[in-house]
Amino acid sequence: MNRPAEPGPRRTAPPALIESLRALLGERFSTAQAVREHHGRDESHFDAPPPDAVAFPRSTEEVAGIVERCAAHATPIIAFGAGTSVEGHVLAVQGGIAVDLSQMNRIVAVRAEDLDATVEAGVTREQLNEYLRDTGLFFPLDPGANATLGGMAATRASGTNAVRYGTMRENVLALTAVLADAQVVRTGTRARKSSAGYDLTRLLVGSEGTLAIITEVTLRLHPQPEALSAAVCAFPSVGEAVQTVIQTIQTGVPVARCELLDATTIRGINAYSKLALREAPHLFFEFHGSPASVAEQAESVQAIAAEHGGMGFEWSATPEDRSRLWKARHDAYFACVALRPGCRVLSTDVCVPISQLARCIAETEVEVKTAPFPIMLVGHVGDGNFHLGMNIDPNDPREQALAETINRRMVERAIAMDGTCTGEHGIGLGKMDFLEREHASDISVMRTLKRALDPNNLLNPGKMLRLGP
Amino acid sequence: MNRPAEPGPRRTAPPALIESLRALLGERFSTAQAVREHHGRDESHFDAPPPDAVAFPRSTEEVAGIVERCAAHATPIIAFGAGTSVEGHVLAVQGGIAVDLSQMNRIVAVRAEDLDATVEAGVTREQLNEYLRDTGLFFPLDPGANATLGGMAATRASGTNAVRYGTMRENVLALTAVLADAQVVRTGTRARKSSAGYDLTRLLVGSEGTLAIITEVTLRLHPQPEALSAAVCAFPSVGEAVQTVIQTIQTGVPVARCELLDATTIRGINAYSKLALREAPHLFFEFHGSPASVAEQAESVQAIAAEHGGMGFEWSATPEDRSRLWKARHDAYFACVALRPGCRVLSTDVCVPISQLARCIAETEVEVKTAPFPIMLVGHVGDGNFHLGMNIDPNDPREQALAETINRRMVERAIAMDGTCTGEHGIGLGKMDFLEREHASDISVMRTLKRALDPNNLLNPGKMLRLGP
Numbered sequence: 001m002n003r004p005a006e007p008g009p010r011r012t013a014p015p016a017l018i019e020s021l022r023a024l025l026g027e028r029f030s031t032a033q034a035v036r037e038h039h040g041r042d043e044s045h046f047d048a049p050p051p052d053a054v055a056f057p058r059s060t061e062e063v064a065g066i067v068e069r070c071a072a073h074a075t076p077i078i079a080f081g082a083g084t085s086v087e088g089h090v091l092a093v094q095g096g097i098a099v100d101l102s103q104m105n106r107i108v109a110v111r112a113e114d115l116d117a118t119v120e121a122g123v124t125r126e127q128l129n130e131y132l133r134d135t136g137l138f139f140p141l142d143p144g145a146n147a148t149l150g151g152m153a154a155t156r157a158s159g160t161n162a163v164r165y166g167t168m169r170e171n172v173l174a175l176t177a178v179l180a181d182a183q184v185v186r187t188g189t190r191a192r193k194s195s196a197g198y199d200l201t202r203l204l205v206g207s208e209g210t211l212a213i214i215t216e217v218t219l220r221l222h223p224q225p226e227a228l229s230a231a232v233c234a235f236p237s238v239g240e241a242v243q244t245v246i247q248t249i250q251t252g253v254p255v256a257r258c259e260l261l262d263a264t265t266i267r268g269i270n271a272y273s274k275l276a277l278r279e280a281p282h283l284f285f286e287f288h289g290s291p292a293s294v295a296e297q298a299e300s301v302q303a304i305a306a307e308h309g310g311m312g313f314e315w316s317a318t319p320e321d322r323s324r325l326w327k328a329r330h331d332a333y334f335a336c337v338a339l340r341p342g343c344r345v346l347s348t349d350v351c352v353p354i355s356q357l358a359r360c361i362a363e364t365e366v367e368v369k370t371a372p373f374p375i376m377l378v379g380h381v382g383d384g385n386f387h388l389g390m391n392i393d394p395n396d397p398r399e400q401a402l403a404e405t406i407n408r409r410m411v412e413r414a415i416a417m418d419g420t421c422t423g424e425h426g427i428g429l430g431k432m433d434f435l436e437r438e439h440a441s442d443i444s445v446m447r448t449l450k451r452a453l454d455p456n457n458l459l460n461p462g463k464m465l466r467l468g469p
Numbered sequence: 470m471n472r473p474a475e476p477g478p479r480r481t482a483p484p485a486l487i488e489s490l491r492a493l494l495g496e497r498f499s500t501a502q503a504v505r506e507h508h509g510r511d512e513s514h515f516d517a518p519p520p521d522a523v524a525f526p527r528s529t530e531e532v533a534g535i536v537e538r539c540a541a542h543a544t545p546i547i548a549f550g551a552g553t554s555v556e557g558h559v560l561a562v563q564g565g566i567a568v569d570l571s572q573m574n575r576i577v578a579v580r581a582e583d584l585d586a587t588v589e590a591g592v593t594r595e596q597l598n599e600y601l602r603d604t605g606l607f608f609p610l611d612p613g614a615n616a617t618l619g620g621m622a623a624t625r626a627s628g629t630n631a632v633r634y635g636t637m638r639e640n641v642l643a644l645t646a647v648l649a650d651a652q653v654v655r656t657g658t659r660a661r662k663s664s665a666g667y668d669l670t671r672l673l674v675g676s677e678g679t680l681a682i683i684t685e686v687t688l689r690l691h692p693q694p695e696a697l698s699a700a701v702c703a704f705p706s707v708g709e710a711v712q713t714v715i716q717t718i719q720t721g722v723p724v725a726r727c728e729l730l731d732a733t734t735i736r737g738i739n740a741y742s743k744l745a746l747r748e749a750p751h752l753f754f755e756f757h758g759s760p761a762s763v764a765e766q767a768e769s770v771q772a773i774a775a776e777h778g779g780m781g782f783e784w785s786a787t788p789e790d791r792s793r794l795w796k797a798r799h800d801a802y803f804a805c806v807a808l809r810p811g812c813r814v815l816s817t818d819v820c821v822p823i824s825q826l827a828r829c830i831a832e833t834e835v836e837v838k839t840a841p842f843p844i845m846l847v848g849h850v851g852d853g854n855f856h857l858g859m860n861i862d863p864n865d866p867r868e869q870a871l872a873e874t875i876n877r878r879m880v881e882r883a884i885a886m887d888g889t890c891t892g893e894h895g896i897g898l899g900k901m902d903f904l905e906r907e908h909a910s911d912i913s914v915m916r917t918l919k920r921a922l923d924p925n926n927l928l929n930p931g932k933m934l935r936l937g938p
Contacts, residue, residue: 111822111824112719113715113719113823113824114822114823114824115718115719115823116822155664156662156663156664156668157664158662162662166639167662169662169668169671170635170639179914183913184910185910185911185914186910186911187908187911189884189887189888189889189907190822190887190888191820191821191822191852191853191854191883191887191888191889191892192820192822192823192852192853192854193625193627193631193636193638193820193852193854193889193892193893194625194820194889194891194892195624195625195626195675195889195891195892195893195894195895195896196889196890196891196895196896196900196903196904196907196908197675197896197904197907197908197912197915197933197934198672198675198676198680198914198915198918198919199625199638199671199672199674199675200911200914200915202638202668202671202672203667203668203671203672203918205668206664206666206667206668207667211667222721223719223720223721225721226721246582249584250581250582250584250692251692252691252692252694252695254723289762290762290765292761292762292765293758293759293761293762293765296759296761296762351660351661351662351663352660353580353583353585353659353660353661354582354583354584354661355580355582355583383660383661383662384660384661385660385661385662414660415658418658418659418660419658419659419660420658420660420662420663420664420665421665422663422664422665423660423662423663423664424662424664425664426664426665427664427665427666431665434665435665435666438658438665438666439656439665439666441653441654441655442654442655442656442669443666444652445648445654445667445669445922446666446667446669448921448922449667449672449918449921449922450667451921452917452918452920452921453914453917453918464666465666
């Protein structure tokens with residue numbers, strides 16, 4: 001039993017719309033139960049009815065055609081990428097048509113000289129990096145899941161490399177998108193910077209499909225670093241690990257990744273990924289640069305760690321060791337699942353100013369330690385961002401309620417520290433209350449923008465913002 | 470004789486409003502001719518009538534009070550910082566009240582541990598850096614002028630350090646602003662990243678006072694680099710200098726500054742700043758990092774420059790040499806003025822993908838070389854951004870017309886290359902036509918947003934967007 005999604009007015013697609021979309025898309029339009037159900041869930045803990053049908057467009061023009069037809073029938077439109085949301089972004093809570101962008105998976109252009117690429121929204125980050133392998137460039141953002149780049153733009157995703165390379169906010173140069181009235185817009189340009197007009201690119205990045213459907217993304221690429229190395233270090237406590245991070249960032253060491261894993265997480269990944277790390281809080285680092293600079297960074301961090309009780313600072317200079325380490329980090333979610341078979345992981349994240357990180361984590365840890373179910377605490381701590389993965393029994397409403405309480409208290413703590421209720425997962429269905437709390441003074445502006453751009457509330461309705469009567 | 474600003478409907482402040490503002494602000498409200506005239510010009514080449522009066526608020530609440538009163542009398546409100554706009558942003562083309570934020574110059578908080586600071590909008594970048602001197606931190610953005618940080622946010626400013634540290638887009642974490650209905654909003658948080666709701670911070674950054682009046686800015690700070698060094702290098706042609714830059718960026722050398730100065734500019738600054746540089750195109754570099762990394766960066770760039778005909782690569786390791794060099798770069802504008810006394814400089818900038826930079830500059834140079842007046846070409850070329858300073862006789866309409874043609878053709882060239890009509894100066898009055906051209910597909914969205922947030926067109930009317938009937 002999962003948490004039922006907040007009910008909204010159901011606006012079922014009428015037969016005339018179904019017919020019209022079938023005429024437009026032929027076999028790339030489906031009302032089959034299995035297809036609908038696949039598009040009626042994501043990696044969140046919400047239950048919602050599936051969409052009425054699923055469309056698989058292959059071009060921006062087809063997306064515009066779908067939106068035009070749905071608008072004519074006042075039917076909701078939900079953009080769907082890889083379905084890896086953890087906050088219920090893609091659930092059809094008010095019915096309507098899911099627009100699955102996975103067949104828009106062309107890499108439109110890679111311009112190595114300009115360090116940029118244009119891709120259709122359905123291209124995944126792994127697909128892009130595979131394609132870039134021989135160019136000397138890469139796209140560093142890595143939220144863990146092999147998400148689509150359109151979905152990553154829509155949720156303002158980031159992940160392990162953001163401390164060095166920024167988030168989707170910093171790495172999207174331009175977008176093609178379809179508005180609620182089916183108008184196709186191209187925001188931004190390929191210029192690295194511009195002072196020309198309102199920043200519509202940044203307005204759509206993070207808008208979670210509620211203002212437009214993103215169909216094409218132009219991204220910044222980065223030179224593959226000449227040298228890479230990774231390091232792991234255990235600490236007596238999470239607090240000392242966090243102090244190491246704070247000092248590293250303040251010193252200006254340009255770490256590429258800087259991940260905290262608590263003792264429970266280490267226990268999980270030791271078992272799941274066959275590692276033999278000491279069962280204590282750890283930091284995982286990655287350094288990018290010239291060979292000399294990488295060595296210098298690692299030495300600086302090692303010295304800082306030593307001041308804070310770091311034990312057994314270990315380098316992983318070979319690509320194999322490094323891959324094994326980061327694979328284990330990425331598999332932390334599955335390791336968490338494996339800690340308690342048959343259970344379900346409730347994921348949540350917050351982000352705070354780094355000076356508040358140790359306190360925010362310490363206060364959260366008190367609740368983590370007394371919970372009757374395993375909780376993994378991991379974090380992209382260079383940004384002040386951390387996550388809980390709470391492994392609850394889906395059939396026990398008390399566990400569900402306790403997990404929600406722990407989540408709420410952590411979010412309230414983060415907001416009180418001038419942080420945010422989500423560093424990278426987004427609002428979706430799960431954090432609408434928290435968005436209202438965090439943005440008490442300006443959520444009315446968000447509602448004004450939504451109403452101005454989507455007056456009939458067709459685009460991903462019932463998500464992010466409550467529009468009220 | 471300057472170019473008259475495009476006329477708009479004049480909405481003069483009625484006596485009741487003047488009275489009410491005087492009651493609110495006392496001596497910090499002025500209708501004196503000299504005060505009005507000072508606020509009726511900037512560093513652009515536009516002529517416009519001065520505002521009807523000038524208000525000098527000292528708090529966000531006072532700004533809200535001013536906006537509330539102006540709104541009640543349907544009178545325009547123009548935010549005014551240091552008056553250093555080069556595109557007419559602060560001119561009162563439709564009459565109204567100038568809101569001079571220079572008395573809002575408190576540094577509200579510097580949080581060294583978090584590498585951030587909150588300042589009132591009237592704090593200038595030099596004031597902030599002076600204040601930060603002993604903290605080990607600095608605010609790197611440097612548009613040349615000692616602009617206010619509120620003004621820099623409003624125009625999405627950048628300057629010489631943006632290639633390494635980003636622009637105001639990347640360096641503003643949060644804003645306090647007053648909307649057209651006098652509502653005070655706080656956008657963003659101090660978290661480094663967030664996926665919570667629409668990015669209103671980025672919507673207001675670059676909105677040129679047309680959506681809100683920014684009253685407080687929370688900025689990212691950066692650790693003062695452990696080591697700095699600068700280098701200059703002459704090149705046989707602008708093209709070869711630009712090739713050096715392209716290769717430097719592609720190689721991933723994290724240059725902190727990378728400035729192009731053409732031969733005319735070198736002639737100007739040699740005379741003005743008493744330097745003895747070879748009268749040829751130059752690149753000026755600055756490198757930040759650890760001593761070893763700075764040396765490594767400089768060596769990499771020296772090698773790349775040598776491949777492209779770079780001559781006399783010279784280091785300036787002492788702080789005095791470095792300051793002298795950058796002072797000369799900053800004084801290029803005055804050097805340009807001095808090249809032809811009694812004349813006036815028309816400044817313009819564009820930004821293109823770096824692969825197009827050499828061609829864009831080469832095509833522009835053809836016109837630069839045949840112009841009957843001196844033109845300086847300088848650029849923040851690491852970003853693909855360059856400027857012309859055209860030194861025209863203000864009493865010769867033919868020179869004015871030719872300068873405008875050169876500007877227009879350069880902008881058209883940049884837009885055709887998927888670049889932007891302005892990398893950092895903004896739209897203001899001067900580039901409204903170009904914004905329409907560059908954003909043909911999405912300017913309607915900008916107009917929708919403006920109408921939604923400022924339905925009576927009170928905030929800096931007549932700038933950036935033509936709203937039509």
